[in-house]
Amino acid sequence: MASEKGRAMSQRGRAWIVIACVSAGSLLVGLVGCLGVLVLLLPDGAKHAHEYLSQVQVDAAYRKVGEGGQGNCNCNLEYIYIGPSHIEAGEVFSGPALTLKPADGTNVVWDRLLEGEGASAASGNCEVVVYRYQRDREPFDGWNLKKLPTDERALVASGQLVVLSLYVSCAGDYG
Numbered sequence: 001m002a003s004e005k006g007r008a009m010s011q012r013g014r015a016w017i018v019i020a021c022v023s024a025g026s027l028l029v030g031l032v033g034c035l036g037v038l039v040l041l042l043p044d045g046a047k048h049a050h051e052y053l054s055q056v057q058v059d060a061a062y063r064k065v066g067e068g069g070q071g072n073c074n075c076n077l078e079y080i081y082i083g084p085s086h087i088e089a090g091e092v093f094s095g096p097a098l099t100l101k102p103a104d105g106t107n108v109v110w111d112r113l114l115e116g117e118g119a120s121a122a123s124g125n126c127e128v129v130v131y132r133y134q135r136d137r138e139p140f141d142g143w144n145l146k147k148l149p150t151d152e153r154a155l156v157a158s159g160q161l162v163v164l165s166l167y168v169s170c171a172g173d174y175g
Helices: 002-041 047-055 150-158
Strands: 063-069 076-084 099-106 110-120 124-133 161-170
Touching: 047 076, 047 110, 047 124, 047 161, 063 161, 099 124, 110 161, 150 161
Parallel strands: none
Antiparallel strands: 063 076, 076 161, 099 110, 110 124, 124 161
């Protein structure tokens, strides 16, 4: 009789374990499903800004030295370039439907030189801003100009080279 009682408890115990496992599995599947839906509803990052920046042509005398942006919304992007200071910033960049006009603004580290718009079929409408790193900023900070070789930092400080930021924020990246 004790053996039958032990077997009955064992079967009931197994039944509860099966029920608990099925319940936990259902909760996990539901949670994964909810997370999947949430991911679909969130903005897709700076996909449109990246698309626009991939279509921008940059003067051959300039080279890309950094990347930044995306901000709290993960919806904007900027590429950082270094090149000769004798070339006007408005002549450095060209792109689809890109129109730039002089801007007036400075923040702690960057001068806002030009602002405007650009657009393509793949990117949609985008805000475009060209910033110049203030050459008399020491120590080099911001996006971490310390990554530049010492000789290039000296050329930036002397005014022979300039660091430009091409900032792009596209309407399609705001979800």
